[in-house]
Amino acid sequence: MLRASVDEAMHEAMIESHRAVLDELEATLAGGHGLQGLAPVMEALSQGRVETLLAADRADDPELVGSRRDPMAVVSDATALGDDATTFTAPASALLLRSAVHGNAKFTELLPGTQCADGVAAMLRY
DSSP, X not given: OHHHHHHHHHHHHHHHHXXXXXXXXXXXXXXXXXXXXXXXXXXXXXXXXXXXXXXOOOTTOOEEEEESSOTTOEEXXXXXXXXXXXXXXXXXXXXXXXXHHHTTOEEEEOOTTOOOGGGEEEEEOO
16 A cells, blocks of 8 residues: 555656646747757757757657767768768667767656657757
8 A cells, every 4th residue: 555655656746747847848949949840859969959858759760860979960861970981870769869868968758648749859958
């Protein structure tokens, strides 16, 4: 019984925390300091401008291109990285998270039912 109460309290705290971040995202998007959609979020991550990456559970994840030389780089086409011979492809979610970690960004999951272009958004540092 105690375990069930603790589990329920933890679940409620997690949901409340996610809701607070989503409220912050909504305000950030309205104020022009947030982005949604794969292309603009990839660009901001590659530039180190992302404070918090938000992403949904992505079942049909597209393949994107990363670089072993520049771990923050995330692009949809390897030619965007010029003559970088260290490029590789991987699922978008893995490369987005990799870039966020290397850019010292926070990460949170978008809750089911949250509408966001391409299932990804970012709150920007600047």
